[in-house]
Amino acid sequence: MIKKCLYIAAGKLKHFLTDNPFVFVMFFLGSAACSLMFLYFWGNLQYTVSTSQAVSYTATLRSPAQTDNGTLFAIAETYDVRMDAIYALSDETDAALLCTNRPENFSVWGCEWTDLDEAGTVIVSDISLLPDEFARKLRTVGRTSSRYCFVSQNTVSSLGLPATEIRLTLPHTISSAKQTEFLQTFAQNTSHAYLLTETTRTMPVGELLGVVLPMLAVYLLCMFAMLYILVYVLEGMAYELSVYGLLGASNAKLVLIPAIVQSVLLAAANGGAVLLHVLLYDVLFSRINLYEFAYSPAMYLQASVLMLALSFAVMFIYLRFRIGNYAVVNFRRNLQ
């Protein structure tokens, strides 16, 4: 019986595509544009969520220990971890040095970060004063509006200071196995002198929904405008379907036949959009993204499943609403 439904649906599909190609070209273009918009939303949202929820730890010095900063930074680099080591200089003031392997996250004036390569140099803070003891030892090469004074690993090593606090931000792509491995390596190399506390920020559900729900609403609104074209498909089949109903076809099958036709059209438009996105990603779509990132196959799959699920849901609700339970009623409605 399913085979018969498929046969009828295929015949109808062919008929519609040849009978009014203009409307179907418009439908494909419009649905593909909706899918491309959703892919754009989805990709940027996924990236924003994953980066804003990057796993981070704060290591606080709990027992005096002589740790080799160079080794710790080398470990961090191996795992692509951002490491900001803070060296408190005074108990009375909040003066502190900061050494980082991601200098691009900080702004400095009157110098380049490479100016710090020479041991004994410092970029002084405009906000907090360097204690005299250190001001005498270090040569100022630039300024920053940060509350920390910036130094290089060479300078820290020459001063022989232990980091009082280390902030670690792990890449969002890191696996849980690699994460565990990194934390163990870090703990071993610091002789367990630091207390590691996870400080990962998770995006609150409300905040996430505040982004996702409008996104879905915009997509549904746009898709509804395009799905309206499928009314044409149903109207073209309505009389024939009502005759099938009179001849004994079940209500489920009456819904199934137009659903197959419309699903094929939707899936084709969606597939075409994904293909277009993949092919034109480097030349077009990467340039309109808010951030620089690559779409993974999983992202395409998630977006496609979500788009098709939403479209199918709207389509089935409409078909179920349009094709009533009584064959005679359906037939009379379509005779008018």
Next chain:
Amino acid sequence: MKTLYLSFSVLRRNWLAFLIVCAVMTVALTLLVSAVAEYRHITAARDALQAEVLTEATFFALPMDSEGYSYLPQEILASPACKTVVTLASGGLAKDSGGEYYNTTVFSHAAVQAIALPMQSGRYLDPHADAPEAVISDAYRGNLSLGDTLVLKDGTAVTLVGFVRGEMPLPDFNSWGTDMSADRLFEANNDNVLVFLPDRMIGTPRPVAAVIPREDATEKERLALSEFLASLGRTVSFAGFMERTELTIDAALREKLPLPLFLLVIATLAMISVAALAIERSMREQSRYFLLGCSKRRSMGILSLAVSAVFSLPIAVNLVLLYAFPDFLRFDTDAYMLGNEILLPLLLYWGACLLLTFALTYLLYGKYSPLAFYRKNLT
């Protein structure tokens, strides 16, 4: 009247689809108008800087001092390699003949040459003028008119020679941000009067400046000037400054444009499709009108009128917003420039939509002879 009624009946039969598409198109156009206004704002500051004057310049910003203010050191001008400094200064309050007060910003001779603002009426400041003169943003002209005299706090009389176009952001040079770019040197909705005082500045120069070296300065002198500036604050070459400006513009475009463009493309395609569908659905009805003696032109007119009305509504809503409620298009930002320039693309889009409507009606309908039409739709 009959045509109007019949057109309305075409809309009524497809009201849900038309309503949704109309809503999407209205939102898309509103977002797009707002995005274009923001784009005009961030690019206006870049376009005002005169590249030929500033090519060799180094942009310089002093860090904020402990009290939150800082002023340009006079030693910069004394440097042997320094030709001139493009900067501004506060001129205090100025009073017009009606007793109204205005904030003033004084332009140096170099600033007038390096920054050219688009004028609505009158002319821009003349760097060779012998007498003090002033311009003000047209959006804040109040009761002022060309030729009016303003009196500065020291009694200097200044003649108003022009009105800067609309909401054009005006040079501010008060930002000590760490990421210098053109849009940060200009301030939106600035009600300042820009004053040019030949050969002198009032007040202390602002903490941001473009330092232009002498053409005949040696490499050693230029290097010494660069090092001196770098020792005082943050510096960036004109090329670097413009590169950052382009990055800022690019980031703003990425943030603002994709959504309205996507929506507009979808709404346009949906509108065309729904219009085509509405025309298809009214074929039987139209063929009956044919039988009753309705002309083909009139029949096409009924459909075109219905569809073009739906296309026109979002444009009309946005025109009303643009002129009657411009603040609605701000979307919580002062950094935008509306103005008549936005009208042209809107009207072009509208014209294209109308053209499309008539083409669509003709394509789906007009190509048939009355006889072919009866046979196609009534059999």
